[in-house]
Amino acid sequence: MQRPSEAVVDLWIRLNCAQRRLRANIEADLKKAGLPSLDWYSVLLHLKRVECGRLSPREIEEGLLFEQYNLSRLLDRMEKEGLVRRIPYPGDKRRQLIEITDKGRGLQKRMWLIYGAAIDRFLGARLDEGQVEQLSTLLSRL
């Protein structure tokens, strides 16, 4: 097998750690504010970002790296809360489109207040502009 160098292993540990820590921070803040989890936010934002506010489940899966069965059930819960709506896909009865509702847009905005602050506290406050750029570029190679 290919043996990764000590430095590479160390990098993986740091990458893992940084991501988990930040994620845990964000989740804790959201929960404290009585808001749903980051997964819900990701879906809402992903939908909001496209002009028509609609995407197929498959597109969401791929964009967010979710499993098909998990997304299917997450959408069940979100639909039950009135945050998204399932609509038939014209011309293909297997497929569907997920559309964000006004209530979904509102929740996204409220969550962003907490979420954005957490990101800024963890990343923005610890890195200067150049470092953010540099880190971002390096990560984009992965």
Next chain:
Amino acid sequence: MQRPSEAVVDLWIRLNCAQRRLRANIEADLKKAGLPSLDWYSVLLHLKRVECGRLSPREIEEGLLFEQYNLSRLLDRMEKEGLVRRIPYPGDKRRQLIEITDKGRGLQKRMWLIYGAAIDRFLGARLDEGQVEQLSTLLSRL
């Protein structure tokens, strides 16, 4: 609230994405080889790295960012497989020590073959030495 810049948000997305992708890759490889998950590996490695092969659950939790209740049950499963052993903590009957067994050490070694290869494929092969160093340094600020 503190509004994070576009660049900072972008960085967070990349960080998240990179970590999730690599993790998913590793997990898939391990599963394909019929081996347990990364969490099991992390515990085994953490124990193996200390000279005596023993740590308290609390130390493992903090080192690996696990929840107390999750670790407690993960250790149940690992103990049932004979990979670790719970031993009483001298002088404090609340506490305990988790000790890695020979079988645990063996599994760690076998998992490393798969795990190490995946890390190298994803990180080592895509970054040169300087980039690994640079990325590692930047992440250590988080």
Next chain:
DNA sequence: CTCTTTCTCATGCAATTGCATCAAATTTGA
């Protein structure tokens, strides 16, 4: 001392995830 608080770990129960598989619709290919 002894009562309260804190610390360490476990556990019942509900929610979520993973796995395998299904059903329906479409596409492919002979």
Next chain:
DNA sequence: TCAAATTTGATGCAATTGCATGAGAAAGAG
């Protein structure tokens, strides 16, 4: 054209996780 293969999404069931809480032991306060 029609059976086989593929694509899309849903779901039953088992495993895992999250949450709240418990039990037992030690530490602290008076």
